[in-house]
Amino acid sequence: MSDKPRRKVKIVINQRNRKADPRLLRKVANQFPEEDLEVHIDQSLSEESANAMLPDEQLETRAKGEIKERLDEKAKRVAEPGGAEPESRPEKKGLFNRALSMIKAGWYVTVHAITDAVVGRKE
């Protein structure tokens, strides 16, 4: 028996440039292997047990800090004169494969694309 609890992490992602083509966000969302998600979501994480979960504030603070630092540093590096990274398409399905490997390891990811006025959620 494990002495470590189950955890749930929710990450809210926005585009850096709000005026950028929002279809890019849709493309990011579509990188996650949807057909596996519906099969493998931990059924024991019912609404009741999910509501019983408590915030892990220490880990939350640490995660926020590390993500912000990494992404902000990269944005700053790219913005510097001569600092732009070469334009290239990412490895095809790189994010897809990352998500798939997480699923195989027992971590399950759901993705919701949220609009300002209309909310679409996977049941």
Add this chain to the structure above:
Amino acid sequence: MDRQFEDRITAIIEQLPRRARMALAARCASRVAEWLEAEDMKEECVAGLQEMRDIANFYAEGHTSVDITDFDAHEVSFSIVCFVCAYISSIDKLEKSVDIKLLIMQDADHLLSQSRANDWSDWTPVAQSAFPDMAPQQLELTVYIPPGETDEKIIDMVLALSEGADNYHRGRRGHGVKVDAIEITSDVEGEVAS
């Protein structure tokens, strides 16, 4: 075919004034085209839907043509909506996604409310601005982590996901993403899964 979805949307369409139906057809075509484009589907599929969208929009906004009667245009638009609904239901990936059907139902409900509140007639022009903004403004990724994983591994994986999204976005000529919020919750102490 998702019969329930088809029946529900047909019921709404029947209550809409004619030009509003055309506006809904254009909106449906736009939504499906957006999804297909995001799935990197063949350009001709997307272009076909966009063309249908433009035709439907043309009549929705009150324009007329000497080559086609308004009645014919109404029938064309109605066919477009039915085609789009059937198309949505037939594509495996979209069929499994509640998002797009839910969004289309919400579009239809919204338009019906607008038409009643503003007392639209069959000839009231309806522009796409009658609908709320369509495009996603943010993503929420929820990761369910089984027991036994260390904090370090969780941080690494969360970083990998965020950076992966950023790389993908930049690789598609975007300016990258930012993480606006993170929520981490854990099982109540003493109720650990085995």
